[in-house]
Amino acid sequence: MPLRIGYVREHFSSPLLQFAEADGGKTFTLVECPSGTGQLIGRLEKDEIDVAIALTDPLISGIAKGSTAYKLVGSYVTTPLNWAVITGENAPYNSITDLKGTTIGISRYGSGSQTMAYVMALQQGWPTNELQFKVNNDIRGLIDSVNDGSTSAFMWERFTTKPFVDAGECRFIGSVPTPWPSWLIAAHPTRASATELKPFLDTLSTYVRAFDAPEKRAADDVAFIKDKFGYSEEDIKAWLKTVGYPQTWAEIPRQVILDTLDVLHKARFVQRPEGGFDVGLFVNTDIASLV
Numbered sequence: 001m002p003l004r005i006g007y008v009r010e011h012f013s014s015p016l017l018q019f020a021e022a023d024g025g026k027t028f029t030l031v032e033c034p035s036g037t038g039q040l041i042g043r044l045e046k047d048e049i050d051v052a053i054a055l056t057d058p059l060i061s062g063i064a065k066g067s068t069a070y071k072l073v074g075s076y077v078t079t080p081l082n083w084a085v086i087t088g089e090n091a092p093y094n095s096i097t098d099l100k101g102t103t104i105g106i107s108r109y110g111s112g113s114q115t116m117a118y119v120m121a122l123q124q125g126w127p128t129n130e131l132q133f134k135v136n137n138d139i140r141g142l143i144d145s146v147n148d149g150s151t152s153a154f155m156w157e158r159f160t161t162k163p164f165v166d167a168g169e170c171r172f173i174g175s176v177p178t179p180w181p182s183w184l185i186a187a188h189p190t191r192a193s194a195t196e197l198k199p200f201l202d203t204l205s206t207y208v209r210a211f212d213a214p215e216k217r218a219a220d221d222v223a224f225i226k227d228k229f230g231y232s233e234e235d236i237k238a239w240l241k242t243v244g245y246p247q248t249w250a251e252i253p254r255q256v257i258l259d260t261l262d263v264l265h266k267a268r269f270v271q272r273p274e275g276g277f278d279v280g281l282f283v284n285t286d287i288a289s290l291v
Contacts, residue, residue: 002025002027002029003200004031005020005049006049008054010157011231012183015207016207017228018211027196031043035138036108037052037059037111039108041059041067041069045069050191051185051187052185053183053185054185056180057180058111058115060257060260060261060264061110061270068189071187072252073186073288074250075184075246075248076249077181077243078181080177081157081183083112084155084161085176086142086156086165086172087152088147088149089147089168091149091171093173096174102151103151104117105136105142105151106154107142113154113155116176117131119178123176139160159231163230180260181253181256201249205249208245211245212244217240222236251288251289
Protein backbone atom coordinates (compact mmCIF):
# COMPACT_ATOMS: atom_id res chain seq x y z
CA MET A 1 0.00 0.00 0.00
CA PRO A 2 1.51 3.38 -0.96
CA LEU A 3 2.49 5.74 1.84
CA ARG A 4 0.06 8.58 2.41
CA ILE A 5 2.05 11.82 2.57
CA GLY A 6 0.35 14.84 4.11
CA TYR A 7 1.58 18.22 2.95
CA VAL A 8 0.65 21.87 2.55
CA ARG A 9 0.50 23.01 -1.07
CA GLU A 10 2.97 25.87 -0.84
CA HIS A 11 6.18 26.73 -2.67
CA PHE A 12 8.22 24.98 0.06
CA SER A 13 6.72 21.71 -1.19
CA SER A 14 8.09 22.08 -4.73
CA PRO A 15 10.65 19.22 -4.46
CA LEU A 16 7.93 16.94 -3.07
CA LEU A 17 5.59 17.86 -5.95
CA GLN A 18 8.34 17.13 -8.47
CA PHE A 19 8.95 13.74 -6.85
CA ALA A 20 5.20 12.98 -6.88
CA GLU A 21 4.94 13.76 -10.59
CA ALA A 22 7.78 11.33 -11.36
CA ASP A 23 6.47 8.62 -8.99
CA GLY A 24 2.93 8.69 -10.41
CA GLY A 25 1.40 7.22 -7.25
CA LYS A 26 3.39 3.99 -7.32
CA THR A 27 5.04 4.34 -3.92
CA PHE A 28 3.14 7.21 -2.30
CA THR A 29 0.10 9.44 -2.63
CA LEU A 30 -0.20 13.07 -1.64
CA VAL A 31 -2.89 14.25 0.78
CA GLU A 32 -3.29 18.02 0.69
CA CYS A 33 -3.88 19.76 4.03
CA PRO A 34 -4.70 23.42 3.28
CA SER A 35 -5.28 24.29 6.95
CA GLY A 36 -1.61 23.60 7.72
CA THR A 37 0.22 21.68 10.41
CA GLY A 38 -2.70 21.50 12.83
CA GLN A 39 -4.65 19.64 10.16
CA LEU A 40 -1.64 17.43 9.35
CA ILE A 41 -1.32 16.39 13.00
CA GLY A 42 -5.06 15.69 13.17
CA ARG A 43 -4.86 13.46 10.11
CA LEU A 44 -1.92 11.55 11.56
CA GLU A 45 -4.02 10.96 14.68
CA LYS A 46 -7.07 9.84 12.64
CA ASP A 47 -5.15 7.38 10.42
CA GLU A 48 -5.73 9.52 7.32
CA ILE A 49 -2.03 9.99 6.55
CA ASP A 50 1.19 8.15 7.47
CA VAL A 51 3.76 10.91 7.00
CA ALA A 52 3.62 14.70 7.35
CA ILE A 53 5.94 17.40 6.06
CA ALA A 54 5.07 20.13 8.50
CA LEU A 55 6.18 23.06 10.62
CA THR A 56 8.75 22.51 13.35
CA ASP A 57 7.02 24.22 16.29
CA PRO A 58 3.57 22.58 16.17
CA LEU A 59 5.13 19.16 15.52
CA ILE A 60 7.38 19.52 18.55
CA SER A 61 4.67 21.03 20.76
CA GLY A 62 2.27 18.23 19.80
CA ILE A 63 4.69 15.58 21.07
CA ALA A 64 5.45 17.67 24.15
CA LYS A 65 1.72 17.73 24.92
CA GLY A 66 1.48 13.97 24.70
CA SER A 67 0.66 13.00 21.12
CA THR A 68 1.82 9.48 20.26
CA ALA A 69 0.51 9.61 16.68
CA TYR A 70 3.91 10.51 15.25
CA LYS A 71 7.60 11.01 15.86
CA LEU A 72 10.11 13.15 14.01
CA VAL A 73 11.89 11.28 11.22
CA GLY A 74 13.75 13.91 9.22
CA SER A 75 14.66 17.49 8.37
CA TYR A 76 13.15 19.34 5.41
CA VAL A 77 13.98 23.09 5.54
CA THR A 78 16.97 24.48 7.46
CA THR A 79 16.07 28.19 7.42
CA PRO A 80 13.50 30.12 9.48
CA LEU A 81 9.99 30.79 8.23
CA ASN A 82 9.04 34.44 7.86
CA TRP A 83 5.58 34.70 9.43
CA ALA A 84 3.77 37.83 8.31
CA VAL A 85 1.29 39.53 10.62
CA ILE A 86 -1.75 40.41 8.52
CA THR A 87 -4.81 42.57 9.17
CA GLY A 88 -7.84 43.68 7.19
CA GLU A 89 -7.60 46.22 4.41
CA ASN A 90 -9.60 48.80 6.38
CA ALA A 91 -8.93 47.50 9.90
CA PRO A 92 -7.74 50.02 12.53
CA TYR A 93 -4.45 48.18 13.23
CA ASN A 94 -1.17 49.45 11.85
CA SER A 95 1.49 47.64 13.88
CA ILE A 96 1.92 44.56 16.03
CA THR A 97 1.70 46.68 19.19
CA ASP A 98 -1.90 47.61 18.24
CA LEU A 99 -2.96 43.95 18.60
CA LYS A 100 -2.56 43.62 22.36
CA GLY A 101 -5.78 42.36 23.95
CA THR A 102 -7.49 41.58 20.63
CA THR A 103 -8.64 38.29 19.11
CA ILE A 104 -6.13 36.64 16.77
CA GLY A 105 -7.28 34.41 13.94
CA ILE A 106 -5.73 30.92 13.68
CA SER A 107 -6.28 28.02 11.31
CA ARG A 108 -6.59 25.39 14.05
CA TYR A 109 -5.57 24.90 17.66
CA GLY A 110 -2.05 23.54 17.76
CA SER A 111 -1.21 25.03 14.36
CA GLY A 112 1.79 27.17 13.48
CA SER A 113 -0.51 30.18 13.29
CA GLN A 114 -1.26 29.64 16.99
CA THR A 115 2.23 28.73 18.24
CA MET A 116 3.72 31.75 16.48
CA ALA A 117 1.09 34.01 18.04
CA TYR A 118 2.52 32.89 21.39
CA VAL A 119 6.03 33.67 20.16
CA MET A 120 4.86 37.11 19.00
CA ALA A 121 3.26 37.78 22.40
CA LEU A 122 6.43 36.65 24.16
CA GLN A 123 8.51 39.06 22.07
CA GLN A 124 6.08 41.89 22.80
CA GLY A 125 5.99 41.22 26.53
CA TRP A 126 2.25 40.44 26.54
CA PRO A 127 0.74 37.98 29.07
CA THR A 128 0.46 34.84 26.94
CA ASN A 129 -2.25 33.38 29.19
CA GLU A 130 -4.53 36.23 28.07
CA LEU A 131 -4.30 35.51 24.34
CA GLN A 132 -7.65 35.11 22.57
CA PHE A 133 -8.13 33.07 19.40
CA LYS A 134 -10.76 32.37 16.77
CA VAL A 135 -10.44 29.33 14.50
CA ASN A 136 -10.92 30.17 10.81
CA ASN A 137 -9.63 26.96 9.14
CA ASP A 138 -7.65 28.26 6.16
CA ILE A 139 -6.24 31.39 4.59
CA ARG A 140 -9.55 32.30 2.96
CA GLY A 141 -11.35 32.14 6.28
CA LEU A 142 -8.56 34.06 7.99
CA ILE A 143 -8.70 36.89 5.44
CA ASP A 144 -12.49 37.08 5.66
CA SER A 145 -12.23 37.26 9.45
CA VAL A 146 -9.85 40.24 9.55
CA ASN A 147 -12.09 42.06 7.10
CA ASP A 148 -15.37 41.41 8.92
CA GLY A 149 -13.80 42.46 12.24
CA SER A 150 -14.23 39.16 14.09
CA THR A 151 -10.44 39.01 14.44
CA SER A 152 -7.79 41.71 14.46
CA ALA A 153 -5.02 39.86 12.63
CA PHE A 154 -3.58 36.48 11.74
CA MET A 155 -0.15 35.06 10.98
CA TRP A 156 0.78 33.20 7.79
CA GLU A 157 3.86 32.66 5.63
CA ARG A 158 4.68 35.94 3.90
CA PHE A 159 5.03 34.89 0.28
CA THR A 160 1.90 32.71 0.41
CA THR A 161 -0.06 35.73 1.60
CA LYS A 162 1.51 38.37 -0.63
CA PRO A 163 -0.82 37.80 -3.64
CA PHE A 164 -3.78 38.61 -1.38
CA VAL A 165 -2.02 41.75 -0.15
CA ASP A 166 -1.21 42.76 -3.73
CA ALA A 167 -4.90 42.28 -4.60
CA GLY A 168 -5.92 44.69 -1.82
CA GLU A 169 -7.67 42.08 0.35
CA CYS A 170 -5.46 42.53 3.43
CA ARG A 171 -2.35 44.33 4.73
CA PHE A 172 1.00 43.41 6.26
CA ILE A 173 1.66 45.14 9.58
CA GLY A 174 4.71 43.20 10.76
CA SER A 175 6.61 39.95 10.67
CA VAL A 176 7.89 37.37 13.16
CA PRO A 177 10.54 34.98 11.80
CA THR A 178 10.74 31.62 13.56
CA PRO A 179 13.70 31.30 15.92
CA TRP A 180 14.28 27.76 14.57
CA PRO A 181 14.55 25.88 11.23
CA SER A 182 11.06 25.84 9.87
CA TRP A 183 10.11 22.40 8.48
CA LEU A 184 10.54 18.85 9.72
CA ILE A 185 9.21 15.46 8.63
CA ALA A 186 7.10 13.34 10.98
CA ALA A 187 5.65 9.86 10.61
CA HIS A 188 3.39 7.46 12.46
CA PRO A 189 5.60 5.05 14.42
CA THR A 190 4.06 1.86 12.99
CA ARG A 191 2.10 2.75 9.85
CA ALA A 192 5.24 4.14 8.18
CA SER A 193 7.81 1.35 8.54
CA ALA A 194 11.53 1.91 8.06
CA THR A 195 11.54 -0.33 4.97
CA GLU A 196 8.99 1.94 3.28
CA LEU A 197 9.98 5.27 4.77
CA LYS A 198 13.74 5.29 4.24
CA PRO A 199 13.55 4.77 0.44
CA PHE A 200 10.90 7.50 0.21
CA LEU A 201 13.05 9.93 2.21
CA ASP A 202 16.21 9.00 0.30
CA THR A 203 14.55 9.73 -3.03
CA LEU A 204 12.88 12.89 -1.75
CA SER A 205 16.32 14.06 -0.67
CA THR A 206 17.63 13.71 -4.23
CA TYR A 207 14.82 15.98 -5.44
CA VAL A 208 15.54 18.44 -2.62
CA ARG A 209 19.24 18.59 -3.50
CA ALA A 210 18.44 19.07 -7.18
CA PHE A 211 15.96 21.86 -6.40
CA ASP A 212 18.54 23.48 -4.12
CA ALA A 213 21.31 23.50 -6.75
CA PRO A 214 22.41 27.02 -7.81
CA GLU A 215 21.73 26.39 -11.51
CA LYS A 216 18.18 25.17 -10.70
CA ARG A 217 17.52 28.16 -8.45
CA ALA A 218 18.49 30.49 -11.29
CA ALA A 219 15.87 29.30 -13.76
CA ASP A 220 14.10 25.95 -13.41
CA ASP A 221 12.88 26.51 -9.84
CA VAL A 222 11.47 29.90 -10.79
CA ALA A 223 9.61 28.44 -13.76
CA PHE A 224 8.23 25.52 -11.72
CA ILE A 225 6.91 27.70 -8.88
CA LYS A 226 5.47 30.23 -11.31
CA ASP A 227 3.62 27.43 -13.15
CA LYS A 228 2.35 25.68 -10.02
CA PHE A 229 1.53 28.64 -7.80
CA GLY A 230 1.22 31.67 -10.06
CA TYR A 231 3.61 33.85 -8.08
CA SER A 232 5.52 36.63 -9.81
CA GLU A 233 9.14 35.98 -10.80
CA GLU A 234 10.22 38.83 -8.55
CA ASP A 235 8.56 37.25 -5.50
CA ILE A 236 9.87 33.77 -6.31
CA LYS A 237 13.45 35.00 -6.66
CA ALA A 238 13.12 36.95 -3.40
CA TRP A 239 11.85 33.84 -1.60
CA LEU A 240 14.58 31.61 -3.03
CA LYS A 241 17.18 33.92 -1.50
CA THR A 242 15.73 33.22 1.95
CA VAL A 243 15.26 29.43 1.92
CA GLY A 244 17.76 26.65 2.57
CA TYR A 245 17.32 22.89 2.35
CA PRO A 246 19.40 20.17 4.06
CA GLN A 247 21.80 17.96 2.14
CA THR A 248 20.40 14.97 4.01
CA TRP A 249 17.03 14.33 5.61
CA ALA A 250 18.43 11.86 8.13
CA GLU A 251 19.79 14.21 10.80
CA ILE A 252 17.72 16.16 13.30
CA PRO A 253 19.72 18.59 15.45
CA ARG A 254 19.11 18.02 19.15
CA GLN A 255 19.50 21.76 19.72
CA VAL A 256 16.60 22.56 17.36
CA ILE A 257 14.26 20.54 19.55
CA LEU A 258 15.63 21.99 22.78
CA ASP A 259 15.57 25.60 21.54
CA THR A 260 12.01 25.24 20.21
CA LEU A 261 10.81 23.74 23.49
CA ASP A 262 12.57 26.48 25.46
CA VAL A 263 10.80 29.27 23.56
CA LEU A 264 7.42 27.53 23.67
CA HIS A 265 7.85 26.91 27.42
CA LYS A 266 8.71 30.58 28.01
CA ALA A 267 5.62 31.51 26.00
CA ARG A 268 3.56 29.13 28.21
CA PHE A 269 2.45 27.09 25.22
CA VAL A 270 4.01 23.90 26.59
CA GLN A 271 4.86 22.93 30.16
CA ARG A 272 8.34 21.58 30.92
CA PRO A 273 8.11 18.37 32.98
CA GLU A 274 10.10 17.99 36.18
CA GLY A 275 13.60 17.03 35.13
CA GLY A 276 13.16 18.55 31.66
CA PHE A 277 12.23 17.09 28.29
CA ASP A 278 13.74 13.84 27.04
CA VAL A 279 14.69 14.79 23.49
CA GLY A 280 15.02 11.13 22.54
CA LEU A 281 11.26 10.70 22.89
CA PHE A 282 10.66 13.17 20.05
CA VAL A 283 12.60 11.31 17.34
CA ASN A 284 12.22 7.86 15.83
CA THR A 285 15.89 6.93 16.00
CA ASP A 286 15.29 3.81 13.92
CA ILE A 287 14.80 6.26 11.04
CA ALA A 288 16.76 9.45 11.78
CA SER A 289 19.73 10.40 13.95
CA LEU A 290 19.84 13.00 16.68
CA VAL A 291 22.96 15.11 16.17
